[in-house]
Amino acid sequence: MNTPSSASNLIEIRNLSVTFPSEAGIVRAVRDVSLDIRAGEVLGIVGESGSGKTVMSLSMIGLLAESASITGSISYNGVNLLELNDNEMSKYRGKDIAMVFQDPLSALNPVHTIGRQMAEALHVHGDYSSEAALRRAIELLEIVGIPRPAERAQSYPHEFSGGMRQRVMIALAIANQPKVILADEPTTALDVTVQAQILDVLKTARDMTGAAVVLVTHDLGVVAGLADRVAIMYGGKVVEIGNVNDVYSSPAMPYTIGLLRSIPRIDDAGSSRLASIDGAPPSPVALPPGCAFAPRCPAAAPECDASVPELVSITPSRMTACVRQTDIAGLQSSGKLFAEIPRHVALQSVTEGVALEVRGLRKTFPLLKGSVLRRRVGSVFAVDGVDLTLREGRSLALVGESGCGKTTTLLEILNMVAPEAGTITVLGRNVAELSRKQRLEMRKDLQIVFQDPFASLDPRLPIGDAIAEPLDNFGMPKVEQNQRVMELLELVGLQRDHASRYPSEFSGGQRQRIAIARSLALNPKVIALDEPVSALDVSVRAGVLNLLAELQEKLKLSYLFVSHDLAVVQHVADDIAVMYLGGIVESGPVDEVFAKPQHPYTQALLSAVPIPDPKVERVRKRIILQGDLPSPANPPAGCRFHTRCQVRATLPAEVAATCVSDRPELVLRNASLVACHAPLN
Amino acid sequence: MTVVQTEVGEQTSERLTRSALIRLRFFRNRLAVAGVVILAMMFLLAFVGPFFSKHRWDELDFLALLQPPSQEHWFGTSQIGGDVFALTIRGLQKSLIIGLLVAVFSTGLAAIAGGFAGYLGGKVDRSVMWLIDALLVLPSFLIIAVMSPLYRGRTWLVFVVLLAAFGWMVTARIVRSATMSLRERDFVRAAQYMGVPVRKIVFRHLLPNVASILIIDATLNVGATILSETGLSYLGFGVQPPDVSLGSLIAEGTASALTYPWLFMFAGSALILTVLAVSFIGDGLRDAFDPGSNKSKKKSKAS
Ligand SMILES: Nc1ncnc2c1ncn2[C@@H]1O[C@H](COP(=O)(O)OP(=O)(O)OP(=O)(O)O)[C@@H](O)[C@H]1O
Ligand code: SF4
Ligand code: SF4
Ligand SMILES: [Mg+2]
Numbered sequence: 001m002n003t004p005s006s007a008s009n010l011i012e013i014r015n016l017s018v019t020f021p022s023e024a025g026i027v028r029a030v031r032d033v034s035l036d037i038r039a040g041e042v043l044g045i046v047g048e049s050g051s052g053k054t055v056m057s058l059s060m061i062g063l064l065a066e067s068a069s070i071t072g073s074i075s076y077n078g079v080n081l082l083e084l085n086d087n088e089m090s091k092y093r094g095k096d097i098a099m100v101f102q103d104p105l106s107a108l109n110p111v112h113t114i115g116r117q118m119a120e121a122l123h124v125h126g127d128y129s130s131e132a133a134l135r136r137a138i139e140l141l142e143i144v145g146i147p148r149p150a151e152r153a154q155s156y157p158h159e160f161s162g163g164m165r166q167r168v169m170i171a172l173a174i175a176n177q178p179k180v181i182l183a184d185e186p187t188t189a190l191d192v193t194v195q196a197q198i199l200d201v202l203k204t205a206r207d208m209t210g211a212a213v214v215l216v217t218h219d220l221g222v223v224a225g226l227a228d229r230v231a232i233m234y235g236g237k238v239v240e241i242g243n244v245n246d247v248y249s250s251p252a253m254p255y256t257i258g259l260l261r262s263i264p265r266i267d268d269a270g271s272s273r274l275a276s277i278d279g280a281p282p283s284p285v286a287l288p289p290g291c292a293f294a295p296r297c298p299a300a301a302p303e304c305d306a307s308v309p310e311l312v313s314i315t316p317s318r319m320t321a322c323v324r325q326t327d328i329a330g331l332q333s334s335g336k337l338f339a340e341i342p343r344h345v346a347l348q349s350v351t352e353g354v355a356l357e358v359r360g361l362r363k364t365f366p367l368l369k370g371s372v373l374r375r376r377v378g379s380v381f382a383v384d385g386v387d388l389t390l391r392e393g394r395s396l397a398l399v400g401e402s403g404c405g406k407t408t409t410l411l412e413i414l415n416m417v418a419p420e421a422g423t424i425t426v427l428g429r430n431v432a433e434l435s436r437k438q439r440l441e442m443r444k445d446l447q448i449v450f451q452d453p454f455a456s457l458d459p460r461l462p463i464g465d466a467i468a469e470p471l472d473n474f475g476m477p478k479v480e481q482n483q484r485v486m487e488l489l490e491l492v493g494l495q496r497d498h499a500s501r502y503p504s505e506f507s508g509g510q511r512q513r514i515a516i517a518r519s520l521a522l523n524p525k526v527i528a529l530d531e532p533v534s535a536l537d538v539s540v541r542a543g544v545l546n547l548l549a550e551l552q553e554k555l556k557l558s559y560l561f562v563s564h565d566l567a568v569v570q571h572v573a574d575d576i577a578v579m580y581l582g583g584i585v586e587s588g589p590v591d592e593v594f595a596k597p598q599h600p601y602t603q604a605l606l607s608a609v610p611i612p613d614p615k616v617e618r619v620r621k622r623i624i625l626q627g628d629l630p631s632p633a634n635p636p637a638g639c640r641f642h643t644r645c646q647v648r649a650t651l652p653a654e655v656a657a658t659c660v661s662d663r664p665e666l667v668l669r670n671a672s673l674v675a676c677h678a679p680l681n
Numbered sequence: 682m683t684v685v686q687t688e689v690g691e692q693t694s695e696r697l698t699r700s701a702l703i704r705l706r707f708f709r710n711r712l713a714v715a716g717v718v719i720l721a722m723m724f725l726l727a728f729v730g731p732f733f734s735k736h737r738w739d740e741l742d743f744l745a746l747l748q749p750p751s752q753e754h755w756f757g758t759s760q761i762g763g764d765v766f767a768l769t770i771r772g773l774q775k776s777l778i779i780g781l782l783v784a785v786f787s788t789g790l791a792a793i794a795g796g797f798a799g800y801l802g803g804k805v806d807r808s809v810m811w812l813i814d815a816l817l818v819l820p821s822f823l824i825i826a827v828m829s830p831l832y833r834g835r836t837w838l839v840f841v842v843l844l845a846a847f848g849w850m851v852t853a854r855i856v857r858s859a860t861m862s863l864r865e866r867d868f869v870r871a872a873q874y875m876g877v878p879v880r881k882i883v884f885r886h887l888l889p890n891v892a893s894i895l896i897i898d899a900t901l902n903v904g905a906t907i908l909s910e911t912g913l914s915y916l917g918f919g920v921q922p923p924d925v926s927l928g929s930l931i932a933e934g935t936a937s938a939l940t941y942p943w944l945f946m947f948a949g950s951a952l953i954l955t956v957l958a959v960s961f962i963g964d965g966l967r968d969a970f971d972p973g974s975n976k977s978k979k980k981s982k983a984s
Contacts, residue, residue: 414874443876456867460889460970464696469885470875482696499696502972518871 011037016072025285029055031236042213044227052236062089095125098173102185104165108157115153140171161628163194184216191401196608221610225617235292242318253320262542264571272340276543280507355558356390360422382408385583395559397569400579447519451531453511457503464499470521488517509540581640588672598679600647706969713965719958727773736764738771757943776927784902786845795856796883813850821847892970900963904956
C-alpha cells in the first residue's frame with residue numbers, strides 16, 4: 001500500500017512485519033502492516049488475543065523482545081525509529097512517545113516512592129531541577145485525580161489500588177508533553193466503575209497535551225467512546241480501518257461484521273441472537289495461506305485462500321482487506337452473512353418453583369498477621385447479607401465488581417454445608433440438614449461451570465474421561481457412560497471423535513463447551529456459572545452464550561450466572577442481583593432493573609458500561625463514582641456504599657446521616673428489592 | 682482452529698479412555714518398546730540362562746582360576762574358579778528383582794504418602810511430614826543393621842521392603858508440595874463438587890499430574906538400588922556371599938577392571954543395559970502420560 005505521506009501524519013508505519021522464533025515454529029505476530037497515526041487523533045486498535053496489537057504498539061517504542069525480527073519502517077519526524085539503537089530510542093521514549101501499560105504494577109518500580117519515580121522521569125527528559133520536578137510531579141498527580149497528591153507522592157506503588165496506579169501511569173505518560181501516547185489495554189485489568197474513571201482521565205490527558213492517543217484494546221465499547229478512527233486487527237494484519245462512526249455503523253469486512261454483531265449491548269437486549277463466529281482465532285505460528293479469517297468466514301470462497309488480501313480503500317476514509325469486498329454487501333442483505341436468528345425468550349417460570357434460595361448468607365475469612373505465630377487480627381467480610389432467589393427455569397445473574405464476594409457466594413452454595421450464618425435451600429431442601437449421602441445425591445442436581453476453562457479441566461485426562469467422571473462416580477455402567485458422553489459432546493456442539501483427546505488440543509471456547517458438557521452429565525436442574533465467558537476470546541463468547549441459552553431452553557435448566565459484564569447479563573439473564581461489598585443492594589427482573597435502577601450503585605454501574613456504538617456512547621451521560629471499592633476487611637458502617645454514593649450528597653442532612661448509621665434492609669419496591677434509604681426512580 | 686479434523690464424516694461412538702491412550706502412545710514410542718524388549722530379554726537371560734549354562738554358579742573349577750573367556754567358560758572365571766557367566770546370571774536374577782521392586786515400592790509409597798498428605802493437609806499432612814522428617818534424620822543403614830537379627834535367615838524379600846521403606850521420603854516431599862498447589866486448581870474443585878471421593882481425586886487427578894516426577898524417581902531408583910544393595914551386603918544382610926548380585930560382582934570386579942576386565946565387564950554391561958532399558962521405558966511412560974509431548978503421537982495440534 002502506498003499512501004502518500006501527508007503533513008498531518010505523525011507516525012507512518014510502512015510494511016511492518018514482526019516475527020519471533022518459537023518452539024512450535026515462527027510466530028508471525030505482525031504481518032505487513034501499514035498505518036498512519038495522525039497528529040492529535042485517537043486511534044483505536046482493536047483485536048483479539050494474539051492478533052498482534054501489543055507487538056505492533058511496542059515496536060513503535062522499541063520495546064520488543066531481543067528475539068524479535070522486524071522489517072519495514074516506522075517514521076516519526078522523518079526518522080526511521082526502527083533504525084535507532086536503544087540509546088537513541090530512549091530519547092524519544094517517554095518524551096515524544098509515551099506508553100501506558102495494561103499492568104501498571106509491573107511498570108512501576110516497587111522500591112521507589114511514586115513521587116520520586118515521577119520526578120526522575122521529568123528530570124531525565126526535561127529541564128527540571130529535582131525540586132521543580134517533584135513539584136511538577138505533584139501537580140500531575142492532581143491532574144489525574146489522585147486525592148491529596150502531595151501526601152500520596154510519598155507512597156509506594158503497592159500502596160495504591162489498580163485504578164490509582166493506572167492514574168499514575170497516565171500522569172507519567174503526559175509528564176513530558178508527548179506527541180503520542182500509546183495505551184495498551186489501559187483498563188482491562190480494572191473494574192467497570194474504575195474503568196470509567198480512567199477513561200475519563202485519559203480524555204483529560206489527551207485534551208491537555210493535544211497528543212495523539214493509540215488505544216489498544218479488545219473492548220469495542222471502550223473504543224466507541226474515545227476513538228476517532230479504529231483499526232481492526234486479525235491474524236497480525238489490519239483488516240479494516242476507518243472512521244469510528246462508519247466502521248461501527250456499517251462494518252465492511254466479514255470479521256468486523258461478525259465481531260460487532262457478536263457482542264451484547266447493555267442498552268439493547270435485541271430481538272435476535274448474538275452472531276457467533278465459528279472456530280477460534282488462528283495461531284500465529286500456523287496462519288492460513290490466504291485471508292487469515294477464511295477458516296471462519298461465512299463468505300469464504302476459493303479465491304480467499306489464494307493470497308493474503310491487501311488493505312484497499314473502499315471509500316476515501318476507509319480501507320478493508322477482503323478479496324470479496326464487492327460481494328459482501330449483497331451477501332449481508334440477503335442474510336447469508338451472520339444471519340439474524342430470533343432470540344430465545346425467557347421462560348416465564350411455569351412452575352413458580354424455587355430452585356435455589358439463599359437468605360442472609362455470611363462468610364468471613366480470618367485476617368491473619370505474623371508469619372510464624374499467625375494471629376487472627378480481624379475478619380474479611382467476604383459475604384455478609386446475601387439473599388438470592390432463583391426460580392425454576394430462569395437465570396439469575398449475580399453481578400458486582402471484583403472482590404465483592406460473587407465467587408465466595410457461589411462456592412458457599414456449592415459446598416452444601418451449613419453456612420456461618422443464614423440458610424441455603426437447594427430445590428426445597430435446606431443444605432444444613434442434609435446427611436452425607438443426601439448431599440452426594442444433591443450434587444447431581446447442582447453443578448458448576450468455572451470461569452477459566454484452562455484450569456477447570458484436568459490436563460492429563462482425555463475429555464471423554466472427564467465428561468464420564470460424574471457418571472462413573474454415580475455408578476453408571478461403562479457402556480451407558482460411553483453412550484452418554486457421545487450424546488453430551490453432540491449436545492454442546494463438539495464431535496464424537498473429540499472424546500479421546502486431551503484438553504490441550506482444544507481452544508478456549510471448545511474447552512468451555514467441554515466443561516459445560518461435564519456439568520450436564522448428570523442431568524442437573526441447577527447450574528452455577530462462574531463468569532463462563534470472561535476468559536474467552538471476544539469472537540467465541542457469543543457461541544458459548546448462545547449454547548447456554550439453547551441448553552436452558554432444551555433442558556429446562558435454572559442458571560445462577562455470576563458475571564461482572566452487565567452487557568452479557570442483559571443478554572442472558574432473566575433476573576439480576578447486584579452485589580456490593582459482600583451484600584446484595586438490589587435485585588429484580590433484569591428489564592426492570594436495567595430500565596429503572598433504584599439503587600445508586602446499580603445506576604452508576606450501568607452507566608459505566610461502555611456501549612459499542614459511538615453515536616450512543618458519546619452522548620451518554622456517565623456517572624463517575626469517586627474512589628475505589630473499600631476493603632472488605634474494614635467495610636464502612638451503615639450503608640456500605642455511602643463512601644462512594646453519588647446520591648447521598650444531594651440528600652437532606654438527616655437522611656444522609658442515616659446512610660452512615662443504619663445499614664438499609666432489602667425492601668420490595670416497584671417489582672424489585674432494593675437496599676437504600678433514598679432509592680431512585 | 683485448534684483441532685484438526687481427522688476422520689472424515691463418519692461418526693464414531695468409540696472413545697479411548699486414558700489408560701487406552703497411554704498404552705497406545707507408549708507403544709508408538711520406538712525407544713520405549715526397545716526398552717521393554719531389552720528388559721524382557723534380561724529377565725529371560727536371568728531365569729532361562731541357567732539351563733543353558735555349562736556350569737552352576739556355585740560350582741568352582743579349580744583348574745581354571747582367573748581364566749579369560751573361553752569355550753568352556755564363556756565369560757571367563759573368577760579368582761576362585763567360579764564361572765563368571767553363571768555368576769552374572771545369578772546376580773542378574775537378584776538384582777533385577779530387587780531393583781525393580783524397590784523402585785516401584787518406594788516410588789509408590791512416595792506417591793501415596795505425598796499425594797494424600799498434600800491433598801488432605803491438616804492432621805494427615807502433619808503426621809506424614811513428621812514421619813518423613815524422622816526417617817530422614819535416622820541413619821537408615823544403622824537401623825537396618827540393628828534390626829538385622831530380626832530377619833536374618835528370612836527371605837531376602839524382607840530386604841526389598843526395608844530398602845523401599847527408607848527410600849521414599851524425599852520424593853514424597855516433592856510430591857506433597859506439587860499436590861498442594863494442584864489442590865487449589867479448578868479441576869480438582871470441579872471433581873469435589875461432583876462428589877468424587879478423596880481416593881479417586883488423588884489417584885485420578887493429582888498423581889497423573891505429577892507423573893513425570895514419579896517416573897523419573899522410579900527410573901533413577903532402579904540403578905541406585907542395584908548399586909547400593911551391595912553396601913548392605915557388607916553389613917551382613919541382603920544378598921550374602923557366596924551368593925552374588927550385580928552390585929557385589931561389580932564391586933569386587935572394579936579393583937581388577939584393567940587387568941582382568943571380564944570380572945567386571947559383563948556384570949557392568951548387564952547393569953548398564955538394565956538401567957538404559959528402564960530409562961527408555963521411563964521416558965516412554967512420561968511422554969505417554971504428558972499430552973503436551975509430541976514424541977509419542979502424530980502432530981495433530983495446531984496451536
Ligand atoms: N517475545 C515474544 N516471543 C515470542 N512470541 C511472542 C513474543 N511477544 C509476542 N509474541 C507472540 O506474538 C503474537 C501476537 O502477540 P500480541 O501480544 O501482539 O497479541 P495481542 O493482540 O496484544 O494479544 P492480547 O489481547 O492477548 O494482549 C502472540 O502469538 C504472542 O504469543
Ligand atoms: S477475503 Fe474471503 S475469507 Fe477473508 S474476509 Fe473476505 S470473504 Fe472472508
Ligand atoms: S443508603 Fe444512602 S448511601 Fe446508601 S446507597 Fe442509599 S443513598 Fe446512597
Ligand atoms: Mg496485548
